[in-house]
Amino acid sequence: QVDFVLLGGDLFHENKPSRKTVHSCLESLRKYCMGDRPVQFEILSDQAVNFHYSKFPWVNYQDRNLNISIPIFSIHGNHDDPTGADALCALDILSCAGLLNHFGHSPSVEKIDISPILLRKGRTKIALYGLGAIPDERLYRMFVNKQVTMLRPKEDEDSWFNLFVIHQNRSKHGATNYIPEQFLDDFINLVVWGHEHECKIAPSQNEQQRFYVSQPGSSVVTSLSPGEAVKKHIGLLHVKGKKMKMQKIALETVRTFHMEDIILADHPDLFNPDNPKVTQAIQAFCMEKVELMLDGAERERLGNPRQPEKPLIRLRVDYAGGFEPFSVHRFSQKYMDRVANPKDIIHFFRHREQKEKNDSDVNFGKLVSRPASEGMTLRVEDLVKQYFQTAEKKVQLSLLTERGMGEAVQEFVDKEEKDAIEELVKFQLEKTQRFLKERRTDAEEEKIDEEVRKFRESRKKNTEEEDEEVREAMTRARAHRSEDTVLVAASSDEELMDTGTKGTGDSDDGLPATLRRGRGGARGRARGARGQNSTARGSSRRGRGGTSQESATSSRTYKPVSVPAKNMSIVDAFRSSKQEPSLNSSRSYSEDIIDDDSDLEDISIVPSSKVNQRLSTTSSLSKRGSQSQTSRGVDFESDE
DSSP states (O other), X not given: OOSOEEEOSOSSSSSSOOHHHHHHHHHHHHHHXXXXXXXXXXXXSOHHHHTTTSSSOSOGGGOTTOOBSSOEEEOOOSSSOOBTTTTBOHHHHHHHTTSOEEOOOOOOSSOEEEOOEEEEETTEEEEEEEEOOOOHHHHHXXXXXXXXXXXXXXXXXXXXXXXXXXXXXXXXXXXXXXXOGGGSOTTOSEEEEESOOSOEEEEEEOTTTOOEEEEOOOSSOOSSSGGGGSOOEEEEEEEXXXXXXXEXXXXXXXXXXXXXXXXXXXXXXXXXXXXXXXXXXXXXXXXXXXXXXXXXXXXXXXXXXXXXXXXXXXXXXXXXXXXXXXXXXXXXXXXXXXXXXXXXXXXXXXOOOOOOOOGGGOOGGGOOOOOGGGSOOOOHHHHHHHHHHHSOGGGSOSSSOHHHHHHHHHHHHHSOOTTHHHHHHHHHHHHHHHHHHHHTOOSOHHHHHHHHHHHHHHHHHOHHXXXXXXXXXXXXXXXXXXXXXXXXXXXXXXXXXXXXXXXXXXXXXXXXTTTOOSTTTTSSSOTTOTTSOXXXXXXXXXXXXXXXXXXXXXXXXXXXXXXXXXXXXXXXXHTXXXXXXXXXXXXXXXXXXXXXXXXXXXXXXXXXXXXXXXXXXXOOEEOOOGGGOOEEOOEEEOOO
């Protein structure tokens, strides 16, 4: 068995997974990770630092109340990242239950200090670094400003195998919307790169930094994209001293996925756009291709009974050159019982035609046209920014910023934060009101509009301040909403206590109609009340078998629930009462590629009791830049 399981984020595909998903996850963790087998490695680092954000700042296998045989260490991804006023995520629930060790959480937006979890088994020592998902542009800027520091052990720092787990964009999606490998410290031996879905489990060496990068990819197909069609694997990592070996293990329960592209213009002998029956010919050609892919998917089935039977098939058809697409719905009817995605089996796209320019100015060898599905990923916040920047003047933003609005819409879409947009609007409005009061601007609408415009432009230029503004808006608004919920609940409780009840026993006949609970509480007449006099609809009381009907508008007094005042407009806020106070290397490396596995024999260690394992946390850390190191050797053994 393995010593521990390491996950690179996105254990859940959704930020708020369903009950069934969470239940299945808990069931699997309890079934496979709990047991009497002793854990054969110890932790030397200060766990209060490694898990400082947890109420239980120690690894789960050292908890006296738990019996963990296979510990799991995981960072959070961008799908299951912490949200809300308390910055919690689904992994925190599993961590609190003692089934998983969530690490790599860095809530600070000004400086990130990555403190490793120091593991030791026999003579092999591993420094496990982790950094959960952070918006790529923000993390890119923090790396550039040298605000990210990786702490190293003070004692024998060259004797540690340094393993770093990160969850960011590896491929370039924009100027700053990714993390270049060159940003990472060069003392690292192996980087486990999450977030990217294409499986590249075999470690590849970065020629500049000299460390290896392993990209496990997603364990299931989450989208019909080319990267998902690559066969899925997990890796079994062997580490002895400074040597490592990655063993690929194919996943046998993944639904098979085949994808193929067709360019109709490349088959002039088969298809003529001027032929009236060309559509039927294209459809027959596509059916032949789909059948071939189905045969290939059947041959690739591994025979595992838990592997889904129906494959995923995707045929992308480029119909540029005067062709017309046929009915996908009618085509998919033939494969309803044979594929898992009949509605998406065909995808038509068309290359964008490049405008002709002067031959002397154009290098046609560099003109590459790609399908729209493979183009640069469109993000919600980018679409919002593009919309407002290109919109007519009457619908452009005059107080809010495009960046802030885009972030709020992203929270609304990706994290299902229903109040995100409203919260941002309120916060930016209040901040603008404070700015106008501090400026002591004349109470004229033209001057106020000019000051608002200047204030908005200054915020747009300061991206760091704007990011902080968005985060503060989300956090503060959620906290206020939680307080309002508590106040409303308390008022409701007082209402229940102050309301006198008529009748005897535990009947709810004396409660107002709006406070009664239970099925049919506001349906008018109660059960067993047929033939009796009743008041208006919804005013009667529901009592099981009750005989008396009371009006909801009885002579009782109820305490009103306080409602927060609405935000004032800019002009009204400025004209209000007195001003409020303002808020405040070169390096030499000797890389030895070893083909012999003889040096990776089993390492025997005397199992220590779980009570004693919790007592060793003495090794100290020191901030040392990676550039101070002069030599290091890593032996990588390929196992294809």
